[in-house]
Structures are given as C-alpha cells and as structure tokens.
Amino acid sequence: MKHYDIVVCGGGIAGVAAALAAARRGRKVLLVEKQSVLGGLATSGLIYIYLPISDDHDNIIASSITEELLINCQEYGPFSLAEKWGGTQDGNPGNQRDACLCCFSPAGYMLTLDRMIRDSGAELRLETTVTGVRCDGNNNLKEIEIFCGCEKENISADCFIDATGGAYVLRMAGNKVFPEVNYHTPWIMELNRKNAAKYHFTENLHIQPIKAPDVDGSMPQVLSAAELQEFLRRQFREIRAYYDAMTPEERKVNYPVHLPAMPQTRKIARIDALAEIRSQEAGLRVEDSIGVAADWREKAPAWETPYGALLPRQVGNALAAGRCINSSGDAWEIFRVIPAAAMTGEAAGVAAAISSEQNLSPAAIPVSALQHELQKTGGIMHIDNGYPLKTKELSDDKKDLNIK
Secondary structure, three states: OEEEEEEEEOOEHHHHHHHHHHHOOOOOEEEEOOOOOOEHHHOOOOOOEEOOOEOOOOOEOOOHHHHHHHHHOOOOOOOOOOHHHOOOOOOOOOOOOOOOOEEOOHHHHHHHHHHHHHHHOOEEEOOOEEEEEEEOOOOEEEEEEEEEOOEEEEEEEEEEEEOOOOOHHHHHOOOOEEEOOOOOOOEEEEEEOOOOOOOEOOOOEEEEEOOOOOOOOOOOOOOOHHHHHHHHHHHHHHHHHHHHOOOHHHHHHEEEEEOOOOOOOOOOEEEOEOOOEOOOOOOOOOOOEEEEEOOOOOOOOOEEEEHHHHOEOOOEOEEEOHHHOOEOOHHHHHHOOHHHHHHHHHHHHHHHHHHHHHOOOHHHOOHHHHHHHHHHOOOOOOHHHOEOHHHOOOOHHHHHOOOO
16 A cells, blocks of 8 residues: 555645645645546636735735746736736736736646646646545544546555545545535636627637526535536536527537536535634634635635634544635635635645644644744735735746746
8 A cells, every 4th residue: 555645635726735835845745636637627617717816905915835826827828917916018817907816728727737746746646536535443534545547546644635625535534514505607618709708718719607598597505426417417408508599600600619527516515624714704813824815706805714624523634625624604705716725725735744744633733833834935824914916026937937
C-alpha cells in the first residue's frame, strides 16, 4: 500500500490550492481527480469567471495562492485584469472592471492548473475515483480506495482533504452533512452570430446561461444518486428546450460548441463541522479566521472564515475545503465560488502539512500557528488586513504575465 503525507480528493480549484500549499511545504502529496482534467466547475463546468478578491472598499482581501490563481488564469485566453487592478492598459477582464476579477478560457485554465501541479511536485491521478474509505476505531480516516481503469488500489495518508464539492469522502467516512437546493441554470459555450451575450468570450463566442422555456425551474437537492441523475437529465432537457424553441434557420447561426462535462451543482452538501459560518456574519471579525472571502454579488462587506468550519465533527484526520465547508444560508452563497474555494483550499493544505509534520490531528493545531504559517506566504486573515493592490510589489511570475 502506498502512503502519502497528504491525500487531496478532488481536483477543482479548492483541491488544486490545497495540493499546491501542501506540496510547496515539502510534503508528499497525492491529488486524486475523477475527471481527466483539473479545475472542476471552473473548467469542466464552464463557470469561467474568477470572481472578486477585492472588497467593498477596493482592498485586496485574498492573497497568496488565491491571488496567484487569479493572476495565472490569464495565461491561455483572451482576458486580462483591468488596469485599475494592476493589469495591462486597456485590460479586458471579460466582466466588470470595478472589482479585482477576471474571466478565463476554461480549456486554457486546464493547462495552467496542470502545469502548476506538475511544478509543485505533487503526484496527480486523473480519471481516478474514490470508491471507499477505512477509519480506525476512533473514526479517524486512515485509508481510501481508488479506482482507475479496471484497477483498484488502497492509499493511506497522514491527513486527508475532502475537496470533492459534495463532501463525498467525508460522507463515506460517516460525517454528517446538510443539503441545499440547487440552481437550474446550465451554462454552455455557444456560437451566436446574432445577439451579444452578457458573458461574452470573443466576438461571436459566448458563455450562455440557459433559461429554457416550458421547463420546470424547481431546484432540488442532489444528495442521492437518483437526485443527481435527475439533475443531470434535467440539465440536458433544459439545454435542448432552449434550442428547440428556435427556428431551424436561427439554429444555424446560434448553436452550442461545448456543453458542461459535469453537473453544474452549486451547493450539494456542507459538512457538520466544529464551527459554522452563518448568514448575517458579513463584516464581522473572527479571531480564528484563516482567510477572507469577498461578497461576489455586490459591493458589500467581506466575510472572515473560522478554521473550525473546515474541521469535520464526526471524522478525524481530515479537513474539508471549498464549497463543502460548513457555511450555511447566505454564507454558502459567498463560500461556494472560486476565490473562496482557493482560500479555504490553501488553508486546508497548510493545516494538513502541519498535521503531518508535527503528528497532530488537524483539530489540535493551534490556530495562531496556522495563521502564522499562512501569513508567511502572504495570506490575509482579517478584513482589516486587506491592502490596495498597487501598494504591493508583484512577483516575477506575475510580471511574466504582463501584470504591472
């Protein structure tokens, strides 16, 4: 049986950030992803907007790997940060210019994320599914079973990170979760020579959120296999209904070129954790915060992130990252998107590395020690620690991408 210091399950943005953070500390890291590409909803799901890392006062409130992933999303694609945010003159972020955000090419970002994982030294297993888990008598996660091709393998680790989006690994291990309803607005990439879309890509190529006619718009939870299958089938029914409502002539100038390759479920399951991020907590100081998330919907106060929201209550030797951490109600809307996934992923990766290095359970790590390690690489723990981007000297890597 192979043993790793840290195993990260899920290769979306949260999983990539976690693997980068742990591998850069010299840990032996395995990243397991069920698809053949990295990026999750951001790439395979065509959710191609790296939402703001700036707050309602135009301060940068998420840095380190979260900022690095934003900078690097420009590498293969037509978009760039606006000049206001340190980007190129006449930079085209693909969306609003008054927040530090940027759109990206989903396919191009797949290439960037793969390179970043390769350069970090983390081992990557693609097209690999977690099919089982083993816990000890104290319900500490000790092993996972993975499946690729027709081969199964058991993997052990000092610490595991569940970045699967639906807390699938922690659910298999017995941790309680809470579901939520989901949006039914599939995003597709289409060629449209007739009408400009809000989410443009290039001249005639757009990312199009579908609101199909004559389709039930209810938003079910997707905890069970049957619910997930129904969600997927409805996703394709809605896309077909959208095009079926057009005339044959219209479909010759307005047609799909790429469909989502995964369920576009925004909220699947949040874990029962040692802390919960609740509605109405925007702008509040949290002493054990391990990062800050912007309100991506409007100019509004940012949210701090208690470390306990990443710590499963019923399963030890593990952490959660991304949209399955314990954020409820309005907070789940804030913490389910790309920058928050990157921020919580990095925090989970550093915590897992400390756990492995010091032979501590993640819950036993002093929060002050974790905060100190995150701050050493530029992490921002509290809202009032944010800074205007132009006051910070950018790294050589960012200058290579023409960020001034």
